[in-house]
Amino acid sequence: MTQNEILQQSPQVLIEKYPFLTSFFDGQHWMADLNPTRSLAELFALIDEGFAEDHAFDADAFIGQLIDFITEMQAFIGNDTFKVNKLTILPGTNKSGEPEGFEKLDFEPKTITSIVGPTGSGKSRLLADIEWVAQGDTPTRRKMLINEQLPDSAWRFSGNKKLVAQLSQNMNFVMDLTVKEFLELHAKSRMVSDADDLINRIISSANELAGEKFSPDTAITALSGGQSRALMIADTALLSQSPVVLIDEIENAGIDRKKALEILTGEDKIVLMATHDPLLALMADQRIVIKNGGIHSVIKTSAEERALLAELEKADIKHQKMRTALRSGAVLQGENLKY
Amino acid sequence: MNLVTISGPPSSGKTAVILKTAESLKQRGLKIGAVKFDCLYTDDDVAYEKAGIPVKKGLSGSLCPDHYFVSNIEAVTAWGVEEKFDLLVSESAGLCNRCSPYVKDIKAVCVIDNLSGINTPRKIGPMLRMADIVVITKGDIVSQAEREVFAAGVYAVNPGAVIMHVNGLTGQGAYELSTLLFDENQHIDTLKGKKLRFSMPSALCSYCLGETRIGESYQMGNVRKIDLKNN
Numbered sequence: 219m220t221q222n223e224i225l226q227q228s229p230q231v232l233i234e235k236y237p238f239l240t241s242f243f244d245g246q247h248w249m250a251d252l253n254p255t256r257s258l259a260e261l262f263a264l265i266d267e268g269f270a271e272d273h274a275f276d277a278d279a280f281i282g283q284l285i286d287f288i289t290e291m292q293a294f295i296g297n298d299t300f301k302v303n304k305l306t307i308l309p310g311t312n313k314s315g316e317p318e319g320f321e322k323l324d325f326e327p328k329t330i331t332s333i334v335g336p337t338g339s340g341k342s343r344l345l346a347d348i349e350w351v352a353q354g355d356t357p358t359r360r361k362m363l364i365n366e367q368l369p370d371s372a373w374r375f376s377g378n379k380k381l382v383a384q385l386s387q388n389m390n391f392v393m394d395l396t397v398k399e400f401l402e403l404h405a406k407s408r409m410v411s412d413a414d415d416l417i418n419r420i421i422s423s424a425n426e427l428a429g430e431k432f433s434p435d436t437a438i439t440a441l442s443g444g445q446s447r448a449l450m451i452a453d454t455a456l457l458s459q460s461p462v463v464l465i466d467e468i469e470n471a472g473i474d475r476k477k478a479l480e481i482l483t484g485e486d487k488i489v490l491m492a493t494h495d496p497l498l499a500l501m502a503d504q505r506i507v508i509k510n511g512g513i514h515s516v517i518k519t520s521a522e523e524r525a526l527l528a529e530l531e532k533a534d535i536k537h538q539k540m541r542t543a544l545r546s547g548a549v550l551q552g553e554n555l556k557y
Numbered sequence: 558m559n560l561v562t563i564s565g566p567p568s569s570g571k572t573a574v575i576l577k578t579a580e581s582l583k584q585r586g587l588k589i590g591a592v593k594f595d596c597l598y599t600d601d602d603v604a605y606e607k608a609g610i611p612v613k614k615g616l617s618g619s620l621c622p623d624h625y626f627v628s629n630i631e632a633v634t635a636w637g638v639e640e641k642f643d644l645l646v647s648e649s650a651g652l653c654n655r656c657s658p659y660v661k662d663i664k665a666v667c668v669i670d671n672l673s674g675i676n677t678p679r680k681i682g683p684m685l686r687m688a689d690i691v692v693i694t695k696g697d698i699v700s701q702a703e704r705e706v707f708a709a710g711v712y713a714v715n716p717g718a719v720i721m722h723v724n725g726l727t728g729q730g731a732y733e734l735s736t737l738l739f740d741e742n743q744h745i746d747t748l749k750g751k752k753l754r755f756s757m758p759s760a761l762c763s764y765c766l767g768e769t770r771i772g773e774s775y776q777m778g779n780v781r782k783i784d785l786k787n788n
């Protein structure tokens with residue numbers, strides 16, 4: 219639509235045509251008391267200098283942003299079906315300038331990759347490279363492909379399109395809302411129209427992960443640590459826009475970690491997980507070893523490691539049983555130690 | 558020299574982001590200078606100095622900080638040119654959320670943090686709406702959902718901006734930001750003749766000029782009354 223065509227339309231007609239404009243017009247306080255059935259040109263004519271100054275209103279800037287918003291939202295909605303089927307990293311160099319120890323590293327939906335290496339070795343840089351869809355223009359000189367192609371620059375610059383969602387131990391809910399209100403708000407920001415069903419699924423998934431159940435009317439800030447983590451994971455799995463999820467240190471999250479990973483991979487996420495917990499590291503399909511700022515090697519989880527994982531899981535179940543028993547006031551006995 | 562103006566609410570992370578970004582730029586051998594505009598007090602100059610970044614500070618005192626900014630940015634730019642900086646960064650706090658002393662053709666960055674509340678993007682005026690780049694900080698302490706909701710709020714008021722997440726503590730995202738701040742083909746020698754992106758309020762009442770007494774008879778100039786009847 220051209221500038222002139224837009225000017226002839228009223229806010230009301232524009233919203234009918236592009237429902238997503240509601241959020242844009244909500245942010246325009248100068249419009250608050252004006253008649254939304256009049257055309258923009260007519261509304262502009264009502265605005266004198268004093269009014270414009272009071273509302274920090276600038277007609278050219280407004281029209282420019284309105285057109286930007288419509289164009290980008292249309293692209294965004296049209297692109298919602300775009301699926302990341304493969305993310306590829308092509309090697310760069312480590313801090314000493316030596317080439318990284320792999321040829322080509324692929325990540326596909328439903329797969330889990332763990333990342334190991336000492337703190338400060340380059341895990342954050344790797345994540346940042348993915349987030350920024352590096353094109354040989356970051357300190358590591360890595361290059362990324364999406365679906366085997368050079369990625370669209372919108373992955374870098376658009377506010378609505380981010381490749382990576384992040385979950386870490388330090389994150390908290392800060393909004394003063396109930397679980398339900400919160401999820402509705404998130405759904406709205408993602409332009410999900412009929413969100414009730416989705417919201418119920420998120421809440422029941424989260425309740426499966428956390429030991430103690432919470433209701434949709436609980437305030438998000440009143441959730442326990444484990445419940446918060448569970449809700450964040452379920453929400454990220456089902457409602458986040460980002461195809462890649464990075465999990466950073468959820469070792470002591472107080473949730474069912476195996477199930478958490480299943481929920482994420484079940485929603486077609488590419489899961490990356492920075493961890494040194496053997497149980498989590500071995501749940502991954504592959505692991506990336508980082509040294510000296512570069513990827514030193516990529517190891518596929520072997521059959522032997524998978525067998526070890528089964529052992530570890532048994533031990534983990536035993537551990538959790540004892541925790542539950544302790545919590546309910548039981549005295550631990552020898553049989554608690556049996557598998 | 559490149560000039561970038563960075564503004565944002567107090568404590569949103571402007572200094573933290575600038576320092577982290579400057580680290581990346583310095584590694585590329587670029588010379589960075591800073592100027593801090595504030596109202597009554599700032600100790601940001603100490604932080605810049607500690608990081609080895611030459612800095613000037615300007616306190617507006619009893620004047621409108623944004624008017625003060627416009628009246629001084631030209632002289633400060635001349636200082637930067639003289640010092641042969643590759644990049645001069647000006648940091649100023651958007652104190653009344655109304656103004657944005659952004660200059661046409663000069664890169665403008667607004668720093669805003671995830672903790673500031675979901676309606677904040679709507680409350681901030683031209684400072685956010687007219688920015689070329691919006692940097693969102695403190696994503697490390699809120700949930701993914703809140704980050705997405707907040708970014709969507711920013712996007713709704715400034716759809717044309719580049720929206721980036723930068724962590725002021727760890728510097729995650731700062732390298733990426735640095736690549737957008739410095740452009741080797743850009744050369745600013747002076748700001749003379751350049752224009753503001755947006756006019757500032759014509760606030761000229763007796764209190765602007767130092768009046769301290771309260772009462773109808775002392776109010777002169779551009780005075781506006783709260784409407785208590787239809788409120």
Ligand SMILES: Nc1nc2c(ncn2[C@@H]2O[C@H](COP(=O)(O)OP(=O)(O)O)[C@@H](O)[C@H]2O)c(=O)[nH]1
Nearest residue numbers: 567568569570571572573694695723724725726
């Ligand atoms: N957790 C966290 N804290 C931050 C971040 N960015 C800045 N801070 C902290 O927020 C406070 C205010 O930052 P500062 O840069 O001084 O804000 P300014 O007033 O906008 O310059 C400082 O204590 C910073 O360490 C961030 O991304 N995450």
Ligand SMILES: [Mg+2]
Nearest residue numbers: 571572601648
């Ligand atoms: Mg500061």
